[in-house]
Amino acid sequence: xxxxxxxxxxxxxxxxxxxxxxxxxxxxxxxxxxxxxxxxxxxxxxxxxxxxxxxxxxxxxxxxxxxxxxxxxxxxxxxxxxxxxxxxxxxxxxxxxxxxxxxxxxxxxxxxxxxxxxxxxxxxxxxxxxxxxxxxxxxxxxxxxxxxxxxxxxxxxxxxxxxxxxxxxxxxxxxxx
DNA sequence: CCCTGATTCGC
DNA sequence: GCGAATCAGG
Numbered sequence: 001x002x003x004x005x006x007x008x009x010x011x012x013x014x015x016x017x018x019x020x021x022x023x024x025x026x027x028x029x030x031x032x033x034x035x036x037x038x039x040x041x042x043x044x045x046x047x048x049x050x051x052x053x054x055x056x057x058x059x060x061x062x063x064x065x066x067x068x069x070x071x072x073x074x075x076x077x078x079x080x081x082x083x084x085x086x087x088x089x090x091x092x093x094x095x096x097x098x099x100x101x102x103x104x105x106x107x108x109x110x111x112x113x114x115x116x117x118x119x120x121x122x123x124x125x126x127x128x129x130x131x132x133x134x135x136x137x138x139x140x141x142x143x144x145x146x147x148x149x150x151x152x153x154x155x156x157x158x159x160x161x162x163x164x165x166x167x168x169x170x171x172x173x174x175x176x177x
Numbered sequence: 178c179c180c181t182g183a184t185t186c187g188c
Numbered sequence: 189g190c191g192a193a194t195c196a197g198g
Contacts, residue, residue: 037181
């Protein structure tokens with residue numbers, strides 16, 4: 001797979017939404033998380049909020065260069081010139097999804113992480129997608145924390161505060177009784 | 178161990 | 189430019 005414009009756009013969107021590299025890799029499909037991270041760096045949009053507390057500098061050793069001495073190589077500096085134009089993500093996945101869905105609609109289907117019920121483990125998202133009576137039923141399958149049934153994405157949906165739900169208790173019209 | 182992102186470097 | 193291998197932190 002190559003980095004087409006669309007795939008890069010999706011990458012930027014998901015990365016901006018805070019998805020992890022592996023999750024993005026799963027969405028895109030055909031790439032590993034390493035590829036995603038590599039691309040992210042090449043695009044110059046690394047480090048969003050939590051850059052992890054890793055020592056940003058002073059380390060690096062890698063394997064000893066075999067014979068290739070006098071390397072005049074130097075990494076190209078990432079020019080983030082058109083960065084202004086691509087700041088138009090601003091589409092929080094959680095908000096884009098209706099709160100409280102009786103039946104989980106097939107939302108942003110994990111392009112390649114979908115799992116059958118047999119593939120679910122303690123750390124895979126068990127968010128059901130599709131209609132159980134149909135043939136296209138499967139689970140999200142993305143990574144989730146142990147003890148948590150859903151991935152980060154679906155946790156936002158599942159545990160969304162009830163406060164925002166329309167309290168249309170009125171609809172509970174049990175007038176005639 | 179699982180995961181995360183960061184970095185290097187051969188291709 | 190790409191991404192596996194590696195590193196390092198949580």
